[in-house]
Amino acid sequence: MKPVRPGELTFISEDETNVRYTCRSLPTWRVRIYITGPIEVAKQVCRSECLEDGLCVTVEPVSFIYTGAGEDGVRVGLINEPKYPCNPSEITDRARKLAVRMLEAMFQHSVLIQTPEETEWITKRALD
Numbered sequence: 749m750k751p752v753r754p755g756e757l758t759f760i761s762e763d764e765t766n767v768r769y770t771c772r773s774l775p776t777w778r779v780r781i782y783i784t785g786p787i788e789v790a791k792q793v794c795r796s797e798c799l800e801d802g803l804c805v806t807v808e809p810v811s812f813i814y815t816g817a818g819e820d821g822v823r824v825g826l827i828n829e830p831k832y833p834c835n836p837s838e839i840t841d842r843a844r845k846l847a848v849r850m851l852e853a854m855f856q857h858s859v860l861i862q863t864p865e866e867t868e869w870i871t872k873r874a875l876d
Contacts, residue, residue, distance in 0.1 A: 772830035779843040780862045784812060784821035785854030793853045794824060797846050802832040805846070824850070836863075844870070 761767040783790070787809050794805050806825040812818055826843050828834060834842070840863055847859045847870060858871035 774828045774830050774833055777828040777836040777839050779826045779839050781824040781843055781847045782860040783850050783854060783856055784819040785856055787822050789854050790822040790850055793850045803842060804829050
């Protein structure tokens with residue numbers, strides 16, 4: 749394997765195909781968005797956001813269980829994907845933008861954004 753640029757390796761398969769592979773790496777940064785509501789609406793909002801500017805997200809169903817009740821919703825994951833490299837603050841900013849779009853499209857009052865360092869609660873509710 750030979751370095752092409754920092755964080756990038758190129759290698760050739762060891763079988764008869766001689767396929768050339770390139771591997772890029774970046775520092776890890778994960779941001780997760782948690783919101784209640786229909787997963788299909790969340791997917792549509794994510795598709796729209798991803799088309800506007802290079803982005804790849806995961807969308808997973810989750811169940812929220814809390815005092816006296818529970819709701820279904822989604823967890824949307826953003827990572828520092830080497831195909832669309834960003835610094836941590838850019839990824840977090842994209843997550844905030846996406847979270848607000850989902851909040852409106854899914855007719856919710858609040859959304860959570862979780863980074864490795866903190867959890868943010870974005871709400872339209874009046875705070876005490």
